[in-house]
Amino acid sequence: MLIVFLGTAGSGKTTLTGEFGKHLEDEGHTVSYVNLDTGVRSLPYKPDLDVRNTITVDDVMKEGYGPNGAIVESYDRLLERLEYYSSSISKLEKESDYVLIDTPGQMETFLFHEFAWRLMERFDAPLVVYLFDPGILQRIYDFCFVRFFGLLIELRLASTTIPVLNKIDVVDSIERYRRYLEDMNYLTSRLKFDPSMQGYLAYRLCSALLEAISPVRVLYISAKEHVGFEDLETIAHEHYCTCGDLT
Secondary structure (H helix, E strand, O other), X not given: OEEEEEEOOOOOHHHHHHHXXXXXXXXXXXXXXXXXXXXXXXXXXXXXEEHHHOOOXXXXXOOOOOHHHHHHHHHHHHHOOHHHHHHHHHHHHHHOOEEEEEOOOOHHHHHOOHHHHHHHOOOOOOEEEEEEOHHHOOOHHHHHHHHHHHHHHHHHHOOOEXXXXXXXXXXXXXXXXHHHHHOHHXXXXXXXXXXXXXXXXXXXXXXXXXXXXXXXXXXXXXXXXXXXXXXXXXXXXXXXXXXXXXX
């Protein structure tokens, strides 16, 4: 099973990659790890495939690039070795029960670069786990934003994308998050009566989401406390077998 962890900076995807891998290994599964972040300094897992063996952001910055330019340039160079990385990941997938792919800390680095979709299109039905944390969900509009962005990720990468709220260990009650994230009709009805321009825009977007959003359920996880790992494992199995759905 091929699982790709994607998310905003600080959402915990690298931590989740490592901790979920440990969970799977403790259950007796074989796990391979892939690091696609050219800028990361240290990892909580030992990667079986690591793009830093080809190029790092630090290497590129020594040539005179700034941090942002170095990130983009590093992926331009990885694109030249796309076949190597796709074939290496496919080989790992044959050898292991799970292949966990950790993507860059800055999500747009992976999502907006040609390297990402060209890599993803070479695999058969990879599962994308889209992480966001409670800190981004401050206003009612934010719930519409994260669900809509999940749909955009699915469109960009042409891969089934599961929205995951990580770091639930830092919230007092999960119920408010559940209602807004899971019940799009409820969220849309609340936004309908918001008189602001943001409210109107969010209402229109959420109304469109009711038609377009994929029938998947939202997961609630704490990488730190291993909460929700069984749900993630279950949904991965459902994704890869014809008997299950993701609703």
